[in-house]
Amino acid sequence: MSGENTCAIFFSGGTDSTCVSALMAERFRELHLLTFTRHGISYAEHSQKAAQALRQKFPGTRFVHKIISTNRLFEYTAYHDYLRSLLRYGYYMLSSCTFCSLSWHARMAAYCLDNGITHAADGITRELLHYGGHMDANLKAAREFYARLGIEYENPVRNWDIPPSTQFINKITQDYDTPQMSDPDKLGRTTGRYLYEHGLMPSPDIKGSRLDQAMQIRCFDFFLYNMMVFWLQLSRKDYGTFEKDMHELYRDKLSQFEKLLNEYKKDGPGSRMARLLEK
Amino acid sequence: MIKVLRAASAALICGLALLMPYRLRVLYGKAIGWLLQLLHMAFGWLARRLLDSLGIRSASELMRDNGGSK
16 A cells, blocks of 8 residues: 555544544545553553444545554653753653653654655644643644654644543643633534544543543553643743743754654664664 | 642652652652542542432432433
């Protein structure tokens, strides 16, 4: 199958990534659903349910679903040249959610290069904007990173409406003064509604429900990150400054990966990047 | 005052995490999360006890019986 007819998707098995997969199934004949996992992330196998549902809904599209470990990449992102990074970024070195995003981009890029795939997409919305990987400036940096590697990266549901979170733990560790949630009375197009209307979900809003939890990976690494962001950083600086700091960190780490990936393109199995890649 | 206490406790908890290697940091973060969830679970347990003692059924039980989805 030609790379032009193929798209790779960051696939957690949740409503957002499943919705993007459904959207991409109408444009591409082959979709590679990549579920990344590492220490701190559980239930990666839950994503198989949504993958199977997509296969049944779109019989004309070939779905390749892979669960890939990113432990080495994550550890590299979080700990490489640690002392220098700690002195420069301080508490931001606990940005596990941001480091996860970066390690996944690196792994996605390597996968696309290995398989001749020139399109990648994910289900990032305007939820959780305090995550480095969800910020506008960092998404732009990521798109440019992919473009320089010859890959088009898109976020098709970025500006869709999002229902408010029902998670208690988010309410006590996150500050909802930051503008994140759509007005629940005015919700229009959401990923959940799209899936419901296309027969892929039993109801239009399952976020936070047991069903939602049972169909995707679960991460418990965000507690420390949220504490660092909301209780520490945002207690002493405004949101704009926090975003700028996060962007500096993100760009720094992304440029390191770009160097490694260019080496990987040239030297293949003998490169530093090859040693960080797991199946 | 609450903000100052939160910032101070976050500085300490996060400061310790910065000294930890990868796997230990993940376990530590899980432990923190578990402790925070404990408050939520304790509240739920107390609420159930109070409702039971008053003979009142909870909203989720009523929803389930009426065919609620969540």
